[in-house]
Amino acid sequence: MIYTVTLNPALDYFMTYEEIESGAVNRTSQTQVSAGGKGIMESRMMSLLKADNTAWGFLGGFSGQYIKDFLTENKVHSDFTAIQDLTRINVKLQTLKDETSLDAAGPQLQEKEIQAFIDKFEVLKADDIVVFAGTIPKTLGEDFYQRLIQKVKEHQATFVMDVDGHKLLETLSDHPLLIKPNREELEGIFNVKFERNDQIIPYGKKLLEMGAQQVIVSMAGDGAYLFTPEKTYFAAGIKGELKNSIGAGDSTVAGFLAEYSKTKDAFQAFKQAIACGTAKAFSENMPTQSFLDEIYQKVNISEVD
Numbered sequence: 091m092i093y094t095v096t097l098n099p100a101l102d103y104f105m106t107y108e109e110i111e112s113g114a115v116n117r118t119s120q121t122q123v124s125a126g127g128k129g130i131m132e133s134r135m136m137s138l139l140k141a142d143n144t145a146w147g148f149l150g151g152f153s154g155q156y157i158k159d160f161l162t163e164n165k166v167h168s169d170f171t172a173i174q175d176l177t178r179i180n181v182k183l184q185t186l187k188d189e190t191s192l193d194a195a196g197p198q199l200q201e202k203e204i205q206a207f208i209d210k211f212e213v214l215k216a217d218d219i220v221v222f223a224g225t226i227p228k229t230l231g232e233d234f235y236q237r238l239i240q241k242v243k244e245h246q247a248t249f250v251m252d253v254d255g256h257k258l259l260e261t262l263s264d265h266p267l268l269i270k271p272n273r274e275e276l277e278g279i280f281n282v283k284f285e286r287n288d289q290i291i292p293y294g295k296k297l298l299e300m301g302a303q304q305v306i307v308s309m310a311g312d313g314a315y316l317f318t319p320e321k322t323y324f325a326a327g328i329k330g331e332l333k334n335s336i337g338a339g340d341s342t343v344a345g346f347l348a349e350y351s352k353t354k355d356a357f358q359a360f361k362q363a364i365a366c367g368t369a370k371a372f373s374e375n376m377p378t379q380s381f382l383d384e385i386y387q388k389v390n391i392s393e394v395d
């Protein structure tokens with residue numbers, strides 16, 4: 091079983107404008123609400139791929155209830171810990187020019203809610219995979235992922251980290267099955283600036299040396315690299331109309347895990363990862379199965395060095 095952990099889910103409120111004038115009243119032409127948060131997006135994509143998974147995390151208030159109902163209606167299995175406070179609402183502004191995220195800090199959590207959540211980890215078995223994704227609400231403390239990783243290890247299960255920058259580095263010595271920084275996050279981690287994508291290669295390999303079992307570095311429209319201890323692969327970016335790239339990275343991780351958990355074949359898993367990330371970026375919502383299949387046919391992966 092794959093468990094996704096979203097400590098800080100979000101009701102994503104998408105607002106579409108031709109352009110936004112700062113300091114003025116802007117009237118939107120289109121709005122849309124979606125169940126978000128990185129682990130939740132991953133669970134949604136894995137469920138589309140019919141990979142067994144359960145979404146864990148904290149949900150509260152009307153926004154939390156919306157997400158819970160949305161997941162049930164869309165046949166995404168979840169087992170969230172109920173909280174008193176309100177699940178955050180993140181505003182996603184889309185204009186003809188670009189996408190802007192206005193993300194909230196997240197709810198206050200009570201000690202008994204935190205304990206109820208930690209207790210869930212007792213069900214873990216040796217072949218389970220736990221995906222830690224996204225930011226941590228302030229009340230949990232910056233080291234909360236470390237505590238959860240110890241729980242995963244106690245049960246001989248494996249884990250995947252889909253978190254930002256330096257929090258990612260702290261987990262490498264515990265050998266995550268997969269990490270997926272994007273190009274900008276990788277620049278931040280190593281304090282470098284890439285002028286060409288191939289300059290990424292030594293840094294991807296470095297993350298393997300530091301303890302990650304497999305590394306994907308995603309580069310939005312430029313595709314992605316996969317680093318495994320045996321080989322490095324490059325997936326070319328696929329051309330198409332960008333509709334909504336929110337969740338493209340989450341879908342990449344989901345595609346990889348859906349395939350890898352069944353076959354343990356990193357190359358095939360990378361193919362599915364690229365198809366899912368791209369199909370998400372080219373869809374307003376989650377892609378349909380037929381669109382996913384169409385994009386899968388266009389995935390082009392080559393071995394590097």
Ligand SMILES: Nc1ncnc2c1ncn2[C@@H]1O[C@H](COP(=O)(O)OP(=O)(O)O)[C@@H](O)[C@H]1O
Pocket residue numbers: 272273307308309310311312313314327328329330332335337338339340342363364366367368371
């Ligand atoms: N504009 C785009 N065109 C084509 N593919 C895209 C685009 N944006 C994202 N993707 C696909 O989704 C993957 C993840 O996107 P990226 O933006 O790098 O991740 P994140 O959402 O984590 O920042 C990319 O590796 C690529 O396969």
Ligand SMILES: O=P(O)(O)OC[C@H]1O[C@](O)(COP(=O)(O)O)[C@@H](O)[C@@H]1O
Pocket residue numbers: 098100102125126127128129131180193223224225226335336337338339340
């Ligand atoms: O947990 P974080 O890092 O604050 O991110 C939350 C946001 O991430 C998302 O899952 C989107 O992920 P990406 O930013 O990787 O596209 C949104 O649904 C949500 O609003």
